[in-house]
Amino acid sequence: MEDYTKSAPILNGLLRSKQSLLGNDHADCIELMGLRAFVLIKIAELNEASDLLEQVAEWQKTNLDQTDPCVTATNEAISELTKSLVEL
Numbered sequence: 001m002e003d004y005t006k007s008a009p010i011l012n013g014l015l016r017s018k019q020s021l022l023g024n025d026h027a028d029c030i031e032l033m034g035l036r037a038f039v040l041i042k043i044a045e046l047n048e049a050s051d052l053l054e055q056v057a058e059w060q061k062t063n064l065d066q067t068d069p070c071v072t073a074t075n076e077a078i079s080e081l082t083k084s085l086v087e088l
């Protein structure tokens with residue numbers, strides 16, 4: 001079984017490092033935010049995951065065609081996550 005709890009801080013450190021080298025709006029940083037959000041969902045850190053996905057969605061609005069499957073996947077994830085947060 002994967003241990004997502006150990007993955008979250010590793011990804012956070014990697015994200016901070018990439019952000020300092022490349023800037024917050026670099027595609028590599030956005031991709032890491034999405035991956036980190038996935039891990040945070042797995043360990044039930046839903047509010048933080050939601051914040052990250054919102055940042056990803058904002059970047060996608062200006063950098064990807066809105067018909068891109070990544071945009072659809074991000075929006076669906078945000079919708080499902082929002083439903084989960086409301087149910088709590």
